[in-house]
């Protein structure tokens with residue numbers, strides 16, 4: 001005979017008690033790890049070790065849980081255990097409800113100390129000055145391309161990149177009522193206004209588009225005026241008590257933003273090779289014919305594939321540029337090391353921004 005609902009619930013309650021005992025044991029061990037780390041001064045957050053823990057469990061998983069669920073559950077368990085060692089402070093573009101916050105939670109789990117910042121410069125400053133261990137910043141969007149301020153800040157910063165997150169970004173039109181009637185102003189970060197420009201031209205041709213410091217800030221302001229609307233995430237909508245006047249208004253259905261995690265090398269040294277890594281560089285070459293072509297030859301010769309190539313003005317007024325290059329691979333791989341050595345010898349400026357595991 002099939003078990004009844006009350007019987008099943010008694011069994012589930014018993015399993016939960018067992019889980020709690022096991023999780024407490026795990027937490028106590030993590031606490032002990034924290035003590036050891038305090039003595040030898042090593043990094044609290046070890047994303048490489050956490051990735052390995054998840055990979056081992058996914059491989060061992062014979063049960064009913066989906067592989068992705070195993071990852072999500074253990075990310076949170078490890079986030080809570082890590083917070084017992086020392087709460088990690090993570091700076092990002094605030095206020096609450098931004099996609100930067102979502103990216104931070106995806107990478108670190110929810111047991112972090114939030115350090116919301118007013119702009120990207122402040123994120124870099126927080127992670128450099130030590131009011132946060134880590135910063136999370138967007139670097140490119142699949143519709144709008146490069147986030148220029150982030151690239152410019154990376155150039156002169158002592159922070160290095162230790163991880164990346166790729167987030168599906170769905171923008172909603174949010175306001176105090178659920179209709180499109182009477183909207184005079186649409187407030188959002190310039191990136192979001194750009195990612196929704198076709199929709200705005202078609203549906204709200206007469207509304208003023210007003211750039212603000214973040215989408216969540218636009219949503220916060222939209223809550224104060226019925227003729228204003230914001231473009232932001234669902235989370236920002238609930239944070240400020242707004243209705244969704246129109247769902248998923250971004251011009252590209254699969255609009256994605258790539259974020260990177262930055263920190264001082266003393267907080268976390270460069271991650272070791274994971275087998276699926278990216279190495280980010282910024283370089284410049286002498287302003288002479290063929291220099292850019294020559295710079296890329298070593299990549300071809302050593303069989304290293306380039307996944308990104310961006311240029312930014314060097315601001316010298318001489319039509320000189322910095323090139324931001326992403327390569328597949330890790331400098332501990334001989335062919336990557338050889339390509340980097342040859343490439344650097346051709347550059348007037350050469351800086352490795354970081355080497356880190358690729359996002360799923």
Ligand SMILES: C=C(O[C@@H]1C=C(C(=O)O)C=C[C@H]1O)C(=O)O
Pocket residue numbers: 029030033044045046047049050053077078079081082085
């Ligand atoms: C417990 C450790 O510290 C942190 C927490 C981890 C965990 O809960 O499994 C893993 C790596 C670290 O980010 C450790 O380094 O082993």
